[in-house]
Amino acid sequence: MEIIGIVKKLFKIQKFDSGFRKREMVLTSEEAYPQNILIEFIQDKVDLLENINIKDKIKVFINIRGREWTNPEGIIKYFNSIQGWKIEDYSTNSSKKTSSISQSLSSDDFDDLPF
Template sequence: MKLIGIVKKLFDIQKFNSGFRKREMVLTTEEPYPQNILIEFIQDKVDLLKFIKKEDKIKVFINIRGREWTNPEGIIKYFNSIQGWKIEELQSLSLDHSHSKKTSTSSLSSEDFDDLPF
């Protein structure tokens, strides 16, 4: 799947003791009813955001992930996340960009997507 929109917010990189890295961004879609979509980039995909700035128009290729969790009371809950794995910069609205249209990709590993259905 892919989403096209304007970067609304970029969060700082989160680093955990286990070595796990994560960075999130909010993308505002361009449609009659714009949506603010939180997208996370994990491990080496964090580097895809290196040249992305607020207000850039980008295309983000995503996977939707779902998890099941049982709370201490025994109730099963479900959580979804949207993980980015590729970015194409369509237009830079920031004046401080010194690069042209770029495509950022990196190889996928089993650590990134451990339960893909294909």
């Protein structure tokens, strides 16, 4: 799955004694009713946020994770998390690069084709 949106907030890296690392961000979707979605990046995926800034428009590839937990009273609870595993720039600059490539080709460029 993937989500496209604007980076609203970047949290600091959390490091645990076990060596586990985690960093979270909030991405605001662009739709009729924008959603602020918390996405976590764990272990080596934390590094994906190194060059990301607030207000960047990005596409984040995600996995939805679910887990079961039994509290001390014996009640079972369920939790969900959204984990990012890949980020692509989705700014207008990247779309301009794509469109300029397609506009630079003309019919003259294909005169040497054998058919």
